[in-house]
Amino acid sequence: MKRKTFAALLLLASLLAADASALSLFGKAPEKEEGVDLDLSQLSGTVVYSQVYNMMVTPQDYVGKTIRISGLYDVYEDAGTGNTYFACIIPDATACCAQGIEFLWAGEHTYPDDYPEPGCEMTMTGRFETYEEDGAEYIRLADAEVEWGEID
Amino acid sequence: MIETLGMYFQFPFVRYALIVGVLIALCSSLLGVTLVLRRFSFIGDGLSHVAFGALAVAGILNLTDDMLFVLPVTVLAAVLLLRTGQNTKIKGDAAIAMISVSALAIGYLLMNLFSTSTNLSGDVCSTLFGSTSILTLTQGEVWLCAVLSIAVVALFILFYNKLFAVTFDEDFARASGTRVEAYNLLIAVVIAVIIVLAMNLVGSLLISALIIFPAMSAMRIFRSFRAVTLCSGVLSVVCALLGILISIVSGTPVGSTIVAVNMAAFLLCCGAARIQGGKA
Numbered sequence: 240m241k242r243k244t245f246a247a248l249l250l251l252a253s254l255l256a257a258d259a260s261a262l263s264l265f266g267k268a269p270e271k272e273e274g275v276d277l278d279l280s281q282l283s284g285t286v287v288y289s290q291v292y293n294m295m296v297t298p299q300d301y302v303g304k305t306i307r308i309s310g311l312y313d314v315y316e317d318a319g320t321g322n323t324y325f326a327c328i329i330p331d332a333t334a335c336c337a338q339g340i341e342f343l344w345a346g347e348h349t350y351p352d353d354y355p356e357p358g359c360e361m362t363m364t365g366r367f368e369t370y371e372e373d374g375a376e377y378i379r380l381a382d383a384e385v386e387w388g389e390i391d
Numbered sequence: 392m393i394e395t396l397g398m399y400f401q402f403p404f405v406r407y408a409l410i411v412g413v414l415i416a417l418c419s420s421l422l423g424v425t426l427v428l429r430r431f432s433f434i435g436d437g438l439s440h441v442a443f444g445a446l447a448v449a450g451i452l453n454l455t456d457d458m459l460f461v462l463p464v465t466v467l468a469a470v471l472l473l474r475t476g477q478n479t480k481i482k483g484d485a486a487i488a489m490i491s492v493s494a495l496a497i498g499y500l501l502m503n504l505f506s507t508s509t510n511l512s513g514d515v516c517s518t519l520f521g522s523t524s525i526l527t528l529t530q531g532e533v534w535l536c537a538v539l540s541i542a543v544v545a546l547f548i549l550f551y552n553k554l555f556a557v558t559f560d561e562d563f564a565r566a567s568g569t570r571v572e573a574y575n576l577l578i579a580v581v582i583a584v585i586i587v588l589a590m591n592l593v594g595s596l597l598i599s600a601l602i603i604f605p606a607m608s609a610m611r612i613f614r615s616f617r618a619v620t621l622c623s624g625v626l627s628v629v630c631a632l633l634g635i636l637i638s639i640v641s642g643t644p645v646g647s648t649i650v651a652v653n654m655a656a657f658l659l660c661c662g663a664a665r666i667q668g669g670k671a
Binding site: 281282283284285286288289290293296331336341 | 398399402404405516517526527529545639640641642643644645
C-alpha cells in the first residue's frame with residue numbers, strides 16, 4: 240500500500256515533466272495585437288524583471304518585435320567616448336538587482352533639456368534591436384515612443 | 392483573477408517556475424521528515440551556505456557549468472555533517488554551525504576579493520534570497536531539475552523501508568543487518584542534490600523553511616511516518632504553488648513569499664490540531 244501511494248507521487252512528478260513538452264510548455268509567449276508584440280507594461284515587477292532578463296540572454300528571439308515596457312528612467316554618460324545612453328530600469332522584487340533596457344527616443348530631442356530627472360517613471364514602446372560596440376553586443380528599443388510619468 | 396493568471400501563464404518562464412517549484416517542494420518535503428526526526432533540521436541551512444561558498448569559488452574560476460563544482464562540494468559537506476553524530480569530537484549542531492558560517496564567510500570574502508562581476512551586491516543578494524532565479528531558468532535547467540527530482544523521489548520510494556528504519560533507530564537497523572552507513576551516505580547525497588536545486592527556488596538563506604515547515608506542519612496533525620510524509624509532500628507542493636502564484640501576480644520576492652505561505656500553513660495546522668485536541 241505504501242509503495243503504491245508513493246508510486247502515485249512518482250507518477251505525478253513524471254507526468255509534470257512529461258507535460259512540459261506535451262502541452263507545449265516550452266513554447267514562446269503568444270504575441271499581442273494592435274502593433275505591440277509584447278506588452279509588459281501591465282505585468283508585475285517580478286515578471287517584467289524576469290522577461291527582461293530573458294531578452295538579454297536570448298536577444299535573437301525578440302529582434303524586430305515591438306515591445307512596450309514601464310520602468311524608471313536613467314541616463315549614463317560615458318566619459319571616455321562622450322556618448323550618452325538612455326535607459327529604462329526595471330528593479331527586481333528584492334530591489335537588489337535591476338535590469339535596464341536602453342532606448343532611442345523617436346523624434347528630435349535634446350539632452351538634457353527635453354529629458355526628465357533620472358528616476359522618473361516612464362513607459363516606452365519601441366522596436367527591439369541589437370547592436371555592437373567595442374566588440375560587445377547590446378540590446379535597445381529603437382524608435383521608442385516614450386510617455387513620462389506613471390501610466391495606468 | 393483567472394484571466395490575470397492566464398496572461399502570466401503565456402510566459403514560458405512562469406510555467407518553468409511552477410514545474411520546478413513543485414518538484415523541488417516535493418523532494419525537500421520528503422527528506423524533510425527524515426531530517427526533522429533525526430534532529431538535523433538545520434542541516435539544510437548549513438549545506439546551503441556551503442553551496443553558496445562553492446558557487447562563489449565556481450564564479451571566480453569562471454566555470455561554465457557551476458553545478459559540476461557546487462554539487463560535489465555540497466555532497467562532501469553533507470557526508471561530513473551526517474557523520475558528525477558518530478564518534479566525532481565535534482557534535483552535530485556545533486559542526487553544522489561551524490561549517491555554515493565558515494562557508495558563508497569564505498564565499499563572501501572570495502567574491503569580494505576576486506569577483507569580476509559589476510554587481511557584487513546583486514549577485515550576493517540573488518544567491519542568498521533566490522531573487523528571481525526560479526523565473527530565469529533555461530529549458531536545460533528545467534529538464535535537469537526534473538530528472539534530478541524524479542531520481543530523488545524514486546530513491547525515496549525504493550528505499551522507503553530502510554530510510555524509515557535508519558531514521559528511527561540506527562542501532563536497531565544496524566543490528567538487523569541494514570547497512571546504515573550506506574543509507575546515511577544516500578541520505579547525504581540526496582539532501583545535497585535537493586539543497587543545490589532549492590537554491591534556485593528560495594535562495595540559500597531560506598532553504599531550511601522548505602525542509603522544516605512542511606514536516607512540522609504535518610506532524611501537528613498526523614502521527615505515523617507514512618501519513619506525516621504524505622501530508623508533508625502535499626502541503627509543501629501546495630504552499631510552493633501558492634507562493635509562486637502570489638509572487639508572480641503581486642510582484643513580491645518568490646522565496647520569501649513561499650516561506651510566508653509555509654508559515655501560514657504551519658499556523659493553520661497548529662490551529663487544526665488544537666481544535667482536534669491534539670498536541671500542538
